[in-house]
Amino acid sequence: MLTMNYTYRIDPDTTQQTELLEWMETCPGVYNYALRELKDWIASRKCQVDRCSLEKEYIIPADEPFPSYHRQQNNLPKAKKQFPHLGKVHSQVLQTTIRKLHDTWEAFVKRGRGFPRFKKFGQFKSFVFPQFKNNPINGFTIKLPKIGEVPINLHRPIPNGFKVKQVRVLSRIRGTQWYVVVTIESDISVPDAPVHGRAIGIDLGLERFLTASDRSFQERPQFLKSMQGKLKLLQRRASRKQKGSQNWEKAQIEVARMHHRIANRRRDFHLKTAHQLCDRAQTIFAEDLNVKGLTRGMLRKDCVDAAFGQFLSLTEWVCWKRGVYFAKVNPNGTSQTCPNCLATVSKGLEVREHHCPECGYRTHRDHAAAEMVLDRGLENVVSQGLWGRETACQVGLSGVYDLDKWRGAGIPNREAGKPAL
Structure with a gap:
């Protein structure tokens, strides 16, 4: 199974952009609520058996099971009745948000450090549509559930034989630029490159x-130092604006755009x-x-x-x-x-x-x-006995420089000339 990620720029209209920003605010709320349940359950088990705290106590029954991913996922329909604004977000987007929390929790249990933290405003910059029945890309638009068709800059086509597995929506430069990371997969098996040639x-x-x-x-190009003067000027202008005002937000966008350009x-x-x-x-x-x-x-x-x-x-x-x-x-x-x-x-x-x-x-x-x-x-x-081993691989994929370009047996060594760097 071969899986790859392609990143494209999308251009949502004003209504779609507002809806995407609302989803970016709803997802961290779900994440924090699920994390609060997890921390309360853990704290209720820290108390000793023969005594209780005089300051506070968690009223959680002793037979209450651990708030696992499947339990919290099954509680989402009940939460939508209590909080109607959750219904505006696609159900699978909320499920992947909870999945992200439990992935962090499992990583913490495995390595013993890095306990999940609450997400502040603006820290969530992406969400995932985990599956699609049909190909969401049609021409130069991509159809996102509950969002609609969004123009996409399809600068390279999806290779033949691949299907779209999931789509991650990314927010950049404080919500002024939007991207999608399209995960594609195929049943093609590509072996690792052998040790060969020069x-x-x-x-x-x-x-x-x-x-x-x-x-x-x-x-070595000094990317940051070469543009540090302009960056300091933009940061100085942003620091003089009243925090929370429209001019302050515009100045912050200019700073974020400069960082994005450097990266x-x-x-x-x-x-x-x-x-x-x-x-x-x-x-x-x-x-x-x-x-x-x-x-x-x-x-x-x-x-x-x-x-x-x-x-x-x-x-x-x-x-x-x-x-x-x-x-x-x-x-x-x-x-x-x-x-x-x-x-x-x-x-x-x-x-x-x-x-x-x-x-x-x-x-x-x-x-x-x-x-x-x-x-x-x-x-x-x-x-390791790897030198001289050769494998034959005939796989032609458009858009990825043909994975078999240098693979196969009998590849001649190229002359070593000074590169034009």
């Missing part, structure tokens, strides 16, 4: 965003860089970075702006889409080891050149780390 290792950094083992590199530029750069890497090699190795740890150091602002975690996730997706093998390796000591003789060469962050006193190998620090990443990646695949 292999490269990549090293991520702040001096250079990316350095490859073939000596090519990509400079779009960063994501576009990551996707283009990932595709350029796939043009140059059929096997790519990268460091398994501790992304959370990088956001806590003295260079956290630059690390967050570079978004290494997002780049690695997008690169893994692009590699799967284009049939390129992608794997992560242990990052410990990649910049402190000579890739030529494997000797330990200790150096601080201020030293940007690698010079091995054992063998005399001299190169840029990031290039040496990329070569070490490549060596570790090849060592891992050889030890």
